Amino acid sequence: MATTPVPGGPGHPGHANDRADRAARNGGRPTLAFDRAAPYVDYGAIDTLLSLQRPRTAEPAETSFIIATQVMELLFTLIRQHWEAARDALDADDVPAALAGLRRAIYAQDVLVSSWDLVATLTPTEFGRFRDALGEASGFQSYTYRHLEFLLGNKSAALIGPHRAAPQVRADLERALAAPGLYDAALRLLHRRGYPVPAGQVERDWSRPYSAHPGVERAWAEVYADDRPGNTLLALAEALLDTAERVTRWRHRHLMAVKRSMGAKPGTGGSSGLEWLAKNTEQDVFPELWSLRTGI
Numbered sequence: 599m600a601t602t603p604v605p606g607g608p609g610h611p612g613h614a615n616d617r618a619d620r621a622a623r624n625g626g627r628p629t630l631a632f633d634r635a636a637p638y639v640d641y642g643a644i645d646t647l648l649s650l651q652r653p654r655t656a657e658p659a660e661t662s663f664i665i666a667t668q669v670m671e672l673l674f675t676l677i678r679q680h681w682e683a684a685r686d687a688l689d690a691d692d693v694p695a696a697l698a699g700l701r702r703a704i705y706a707q708d709v710l711v712s713s714w715d716l717v718a719t720l721t722p723t724e725f726g727r728f729r730d731a732l733g734e735a736s737g738f739q740s741y742t743y744r745h746l747e748f749l750l751g752n753k754s755a756a757l758i759g760p761h762r763a764a765p766q767v768r769a770d771l772e773r774a775l776a777a778p779g780l781y782d783a784a785l786r787l788l789h790r791r792g793y794p795v796p797a798g799q800v801e802r803d804w805s806r807p808y809s810a811h812p813g814v815e816r817a818w819a820e821v822y823a824d825d826r827p828g829n830t831l832l833a834l835a836e837a838l839l840d841t842a843e844r845v846t847r848w849r850h851r852h853l854m855a856v857k858r859s860m861g862a863k864p865g866t867g868g869s870s871g872l873e874w875l876a877k878n879t880e881q882d883v884f885p886e887l888w889s890l891r892t893g894i
């Protein structure tokens with residue numbers, strides 16, 4: 599009786615033995631004919647992906663704007679996945695796994711920051727030709743971005759507001775609001791390892807935004823006091839700082855893109871625009887990792 603090949607197993611076109619046979623049959627050249635859509639198109643859902651850029655005006659720069667938005671949404675999602683994995687690894691006292699997750703996210707953050715190049719040439723005139731088509735749409739309403747902010751400790755129940763009418767999105771954000779973030783998990787790990795993290799930073803109402811504490815700075819200062827290469831907690835602190843710096847770089851490039859493309863006009867999302875964004879950009883991420891440096 600014929601059996602259906604298991605995906606990835608022998609007999610499946612993706613299996614290593616079959617790939618070697620096929621390459622030999624092809625004389626080393628790629629396969630040129632399929633009796634269905636090319637498997638790449640199917641696997642990557644490419645037809646669906648390419649059907650999702652729907653400019654609302656005839657302004658060509660609108661396509662760059664839409665693609666920049668979509669690329670960043672995908673990267674927000676990927677970074678969230680890596681940060682959650684890093685947070686869970688810290689909870690499990692697995693610092694090497696946390697470092698691996700942060701490192702993967704750091705590379706993705708670099709791509710994210712570079713994505714601003716996609717809209718770097720947008721002029722106020724070009725933007726003006728499609729800005730009205732956005733209506734009240736604003737990146738401020740991105741729930742994937744909000745997840746990242748929550749993981750960074752910038753908690754706010756009010757900012758779940760735009761998703762009131764989307765029950766699943768709202769429930770997911772409410773769970774994230776109530777859970778410790780990445781930095782909280784790092785501080786809890788330091789505490790378990792005997793560093794003097796104040797009790798109020800180890801157990802607290804996680805739905806409140808993180809605020810800096812001199813006791814946390816002292817705890818990190820103890821970590822920095824041992825800079826031998828084997829100190830994995832120092833490596834963790836530096837990876838968190840790499841993460842923090844890239845968050846600020848993204849915010850700063852956003853601010854510059856806004857300043858270039860629309861100056862100080864109010865935002866489509868209802869804020870004052872530049873002024874509101876500048877305040878967020880100024881906020882240090884993981885503040886004690888920055889402030890402790892003055893004392894070293």
Ligand code: HEM
Pocket residue numbers: 663666667668670671717720735736737738739740743852855856859860864865866867868869870871872874875878
């Ligand atoms: C160059 C074009 C852009 C302009 C002029 C612009 C403008 C703004 C403004 C004024 C705000 C403040 C909220 C508001 O009133 O709308 C904002 C927020 C935001 N924008 Fe953009 N934006 C641009 C491109 C993008 C892109 C491509 C993304 C990628 C998804 C993005 C993501 C965000 C996010 C996540 C926020 C919320 C930031 C926070 O909560 O701190 N923006 N944007």
